Amino acid sequence: MEDPSANNSREIDEENLIAEDEFPQKDQRYFDGRRRMHKVPQSMRLKKHKEEDCYAPKMVSFGPYNHGLSELRMVEELKPSVLTMIVSSSGKDREFFYYKILEVIDQVRNCYVGVSRDLYDDGPLAEMMLLDACFAIYLMKINVGDDEDMYSHFNQHFGMARLSFAIRDMCLLDNQIPLWVMELSINLIYGNKKESMLLCNCLSSYIFGSCRVKRIPGEDKKRPLHFLDAYHRLLVKENPHEFGIFNRLEIFNRQFRSVTELKAKGIYFKPSSHCLNDVTYKSYKFFGQLRLPIWFFSDQSKQFFQNIIAYEASPESDVRFSIICYINFLKSLIVKPEDVKELREKKILLSNLGDEQVVQVIKEIDTFGIDYISPIFYEVKMRIEEHCNNKAKTWIAELIHTYFRNPWTFIALLAATFLLCLTFLQTYYTINPN
Known part of the structure; x- marks a missing residue:
């Protein structure tokens, strides 16, 4: 098999991507051994009668927590063809990408809780990450209107009405893969092309309806753990104040x-x-x-x-x-x-x-x-x-709210004021006829 590192020569924008010769375990922004993807706590999953489960995917699984669910089989069976479609533009075969992920599989495993080798050996876990990362890229490119062929492919197999379900599933806490795996895959597949901004474009289009975000807040200090973490950072940006509890x-x-x-x-x-x-x-x-x-x-x-x-x-x-x-x-x-x-x-x-x-x-x-x-x-x-x-402020506000909120109450106020003035003048001239 061809040495995977033989084609590893593209220059990458370090602000948005993982350099191909710099694996995540060497950079504390990507992985520090303490940040893991937890499942939704069981106490939050307790549902009332017939209430919808807000944490369960409807269409597609990402990562090991929901992998293999029978109701998601349709998309799972389509992931290999999506992988082929995604990697074909790189000029490399899928084994190249598989072995690149396999090199960092220990870091991938450590991002999850309870995903042992008894449950998923290194090979199947690496295969899962590759398939899921490419399917995420596929959805992001469709969402930002970046590829007509992928748009047609999705429409042919699922219908565009189901795109919102797939996008929604990307934002579920139990349904995540490490963000650096997605970035590494984008890096290896597209190199220094415009797709280097794919993640930022996709996230910003969710929030703003246009691709206006150039970077994820705080990523120069510690990279987001997963897609939902990146979304969270864009929603709240950077808070300069230390979070605290006050006497409320x-x-x-x-x-x-x-x-x-x-x-x-x-x-x-x-x-x-x-x-x-x-x-x-x-x-x-x-x-x-x-x-x-x-x-x-x-x-x-x-x-x-x-x-x-x-x-x-x-x-x-x-x-x-x-x-x-x-x-x-x-x-x-x-x-x-x-x-x-x-x-x-x-x-x-x-x-x-x-x-x-x-x-x-x-x-x-x-x-x-x-x-x-x-x-x-x-x-x-x-x-x-x-x-x-x-x-004083509230009295004036209540006066305006009561008498000036529509023309009729304002006219009534003027009429009452006018009548009051006439009554005053009539009384005055009655008492003082001269």
Whole structure:
């Protein structure tokens, strides 16, 4: 067999890819021996009667935790042909890629919990990683509209209506392969071509609808562990504050106000960005402005957030509870359809669901009683409370909200004021006829 290293001469962009002569075990950004991919805790899997399992793949498995499920057999049988399609553009045979992954199979195995050699020997595990990495590349290229042949291939075998199920399965916590395996595969297959940005393009298209992200935040310090970790970093970016637990009695002594209640107190809403911890509050003389992140809610939002939350709460996770804080904050803001309507009108909350349905989706997202609060949300809540406790600001706001919210109440106020003035003048001239 040809020496796999014979073709290993491409120059690679170190910012986004693993150099071909630099295996992950030599770089602590990729693997430090302590970060592993845990399954969703059993306590989070307990479901109510007939409730959908948010953590189980519907179409495709990635990694060993869901490998071999009978309901996923259709895609599993197609993975070899996808592998052939992917590697054919490299000019190398599949054995080259297989042996490259086999060289780092111990590092792959150490990324999982309980995946022993009795369960998967080195050869089958390396084969699984190669097939899964190439299928992930296949889905990413289809998602960013980068390959018409792959698009047609998927449509022929599954129909494009099922693409969303496959993409959704890539974001399940129990359904991951090490991100550096995906990057290494992209590197070996495409080298220094435009596909070097495939991962960033795919992730940013999920969030922004366009390929605008050039790198994953914090990757120069410690690379993301898997695809969901990379997605999580883009959603929350970098928080400059140290995460901590505060004395929160002053802001939790009662339920936080909803969107409509805050509006009545003179607090107005504007969109900030697609980063879910981009929440800011600014106080003005007679009103306040709360900037909230933009998010599109669909019937898949619950499942997506449940897996992100499970990732943040999983053992050995070194990420902050940014998404959990965001969901808890959203739950306090949105309690009825009128709250959804207000945020929809302000282009903050986008959805193809009805207002009642969005309220229900948000209610059903379970944060499992985790009520930690980050410095960002803590500061925002404190400043909003200061505004609401200011009698002058809230009195003016309530006056405007009551009498100036539509033309008829404003006209009625003017008419009443005019009549009051006439009554005063009539009384005055009656008493003082001269």
